[in-house]
Amino acid sequence: MATLIRTTFVKILSPAQGGKIAVCGLIQNRSIMGKALRESLPPPPPKPAPFDYVNKDYTWIRSLFDRTTHRFDENTKVIIVEGPVAASKTEFAKCLAADLGMKHYPEANMDIHYIRPNGCDLRMFDSQIPEDTRTFDHVDFNRNPNHRLAGNFQIMMYTARYQQYIDALAHLLNTGQGVVLERSPYSDFVFLEAMFHQKYISKGVRSVYYELRNNTIEELMRPHLVIYLDVPVPKVMEAIKCRNLEHEVNGKALTPEFLTEVERQYKTKYLRDISTHAELLVYDWSGGGEVEVVVEDIERLNFEQYTEREEPKMKDWRIPREAEWADQRKLYTNSKHYLMNLFGIPRLDVPELITSAEDAYAREQVIYGHPEFEFMEGYTKKESGLFTKNKIPKYYEYV
Numbered sequence: 468m469a470t471l472i473r474t475t476f477v478k479i480l481s482p483a484q485g486g487k488i489a490v491c492g493l494i495q496n497r498s499i500m501g502k503a504l505r506e507s508l509p510p511p512p513p514k515p516a517p518f519d520y521v522n523k524d525y526t527w528i529r530s531l532f533d534r535t536t537h538r539f540d541e542n543t544k545v546i547i548v549e550g551p552v553a554a555s556k557t558e559f560a561k562c563l564a565a566d567l568g569m570k571h572y573p574e575a576n577m578d579i580h581y582i583r584p585n586g587c588d589l590r591m592f593d594s595q596i597p598e599d600t601r602t603f604d605h606v607d608f609n610r611n612p613n614h615r616l617a618g619n620f621q622i623m624m625y626t627a628r629y630q631q632y633i634d635a636l637a638h639l640l641n642t643g644q645g646v647v648l649e650r651s652p653y654s655d656f657v658f659l660e661a662m663f664h665q666k667y668i669s670k671g672v673r674s675v676y677y678e679l680r681n682n683t684i685e686e687l688m689r690p691h692l693v694i695y696l697d698v699p700v701p702k703v704m705e706a707i708k709c710r711n712l713e714h715e716v717n718g719k720a721l722t723p724e725f726l727t728e729v730e731r732q733y734k735t736k737y738l739r740d741i742s743t744h745a746e747l748l749v750y751d752w753s754g755g756g757e758v759e760v761v762v763e764d765i766e767r768l769n770f771e772q773y774t775e776r777e778e779p780k781m782k783d784w785r786i787p788r789e790a791e792w793a794d795q796r797k798l799y800t801n802s803k804h805y806l807m808n809l810f811g812i813p814r815l816d817v818p819e820l821i822t823s824a825e826d827a828y829a830r831e832q833v834i835y836g837h838p839e840f841e842f843m844e845g846y847t848k849k850e851s852g853l854f855t856k857n858k859i860p861k862y863y864e865y866v
Contacts, residue, residue, distance in 0.1 A: 498769065499645075499692075500541050501762035502566045514538050517642035525641065525800040530793035538643025542567055544770070545639065545688070546647045547745075549654055549737075550696035551729055552721060553706035554752055556649050559696065562758040564647040567765075572635055574649035575627040577604035577620070584844045592833055599822050600830040609718035612662070612725075615819045618672030621659050622679065622820070626810060628652040632687055633803050640796040652684060654737050661728040667720070671817035683809045688783040688795070689744045691770055694761065695733065696752035700726045743779050746770065 500508075515537055518525065525533070546569065548560040557573060564571035581589040581602050593601040603616035611617075628651055635646040659676050662668045698706070703726050707715050715721055738747060746768050750756055773781040786792050798806070815821065834840055 498541060498767070499544060499567060499765050501759075501766060502568070503759075503762075504766060505568070511540065514540070514643060517644070520637055520641040520800045525793075525797050527793075527797075530790075530797070534789055535640055535792040535796050536789060538641075540643060542569060542645045543639060543643050544569075544645045544691040545635065546645065546692045546694065547651045547654070547690045548647065548649050548694050548696065549651075549733065550752065551698050551700075551703045551726060551733075552715075553703055553710055554696045554698045555706075555755060556696060559756075559758065559761075560647050560649050563694075563761065566758055566762050567645060567647070569645035569647050570635075570638055572631055572646060572648040575624070575631040577602070577623060577627065579627040579630055580623055583840075585839055587837075587839045589834070592830075592837075595833045596830045597826040600826050606714040609714040609720045612665070612667040612718075612720035617662065618668040618676075618817075618819050621655075621662060621668065622672070622676055624658070625652060625655045625676065625680065626807075628655050629683060629687075630803070630807065633799050633806060636688060637796075637799040637803075640792070641800060648690075651690065652680075652687065653689065653741060654733070656680065657729055657732040657737050660732045660736075661725050664728045665722070665725050669817070669819065672819065675812075675814045675817055675820060678812055678814070679810055682812060683806070686798075686806055686809065689741070691781065691784065692746045692748070692765065692768070693738070693741050695738060695747070695749045696756075697749055698752050700730060702753050744782065745780065 515533070517538070518533060546563070546567075548556050548563070550556050560573075561571050563569075578588075581604070583589065590602045590604075599615065601616075603614065603620045605620075607614065608617055608620050631648065632652050635648055638644065639646050656676070659668075659673065663670075663673050700723055704723065707721060738749070741747065748761070748764060750761070770781060774785070786795065
């Protein structure tokens with residue numbers, strides 16, 4: 468059984484040192500409720516139906532009649548599951564979301580960038596385009612972490628996590644349903660720093676990454692709860708061998724040194740910093756654990772005890788007026804394009820992040836010469852004008 472590890476900032480105790488101690492031991496008046504507790508209580512009053520944010524804008528007129536907080540309940544929360552590679556985060560996050568009645572978001576990956584709205588995967592063009600313009604995902608990184616495109620890969624991974632987090636906030640604010648994500652843009656720097664430490668990327672890439680991060684991260688609302696599944700590096704290496712993915716087992720990236728640096732960045736920087744804004748539960752997950760035990764610990768947390776104006780914890784969620792909630796909801800529902808445009812910082816001083824005009828042109832010729840890309844999404848050969856355009860969802864991915 469997993470052990471809940473006591474933390475001050477990010478003090479990690481061995482399983483032999485402690486029992487199960489919640490980070491916040493106070494019993495709250497209105498806490499997150501697991502399935503068993505919800506079923507033991509009378510059914511709550513009905514809430515408004517979820518707003519169809521995928522196909523509709525949340526406008527100012529709508530905000531006068533469709534109040535955001537009317538859909539909220541105890542479980543309208545953002546929960547992030549963190550941990551090293553092969554720590555069973557996906558299985559745990561799925562089970563946790565199911566027990567809490569929340570929406571599960573699998574870990575963001577490069578499919579967000581490479582699989583287009585028409586279903587085509589840009590990886591199919593790699594053999595036809597210049598090397599510097601080819602796709603590069605986690606499989607490629609594991610096999611060749613010193614590749615010229617490794618830095619661009621990590622920046623694109625941050626962008627993918629950022630997009631997914633916007634989607635999660637839009638879902639929460641429009642439906643009232645809480646969300647469980649695997650990793651987040653807040654922890655992405657852990658891998659960037661480990662890559663830099665192992666000399667997989669240059670100082671210039673690191674500089675661009677933090678410039679982009681500093682220009683974008685403050686636009687988001689921090690999570691309510693972070694759950695860290697702690698697995699020591701030797702156990703992580705065993706788990707990697709056990710799941711036997713060729714690009715991990717035979718790759719060059721997931722060395723003990725790289726995984727040790729990931730662990731160090733998590734424990735000395737990320738967990739310490741995020742614990743000032745969110746509740747934090749750290750578990751010894753060396754031998755796995757039971758979701759029901761974690762749910763019981765979550766139910767003991769008091770998310771509403773932080774009421775002081777200057778208290779940093781839960782500050783992003785202490786919004787006093789309904790109009791301000793509506794503004795946040797409009798931002799994440801209607802203005803994803805605005806948030807993604809914040810990544811448009813021109814940096815021409817890092818060669819590995821630059822593609823030559825000739826290579827870029829050659830890539831465009833190949834991709835947009837393919838029949839599937841002859842027309843913009845939503846159009847077909849027979850549809851040449853606005854009035855015959857197919858109806859497509861408003862809420863699509865920006866790349």
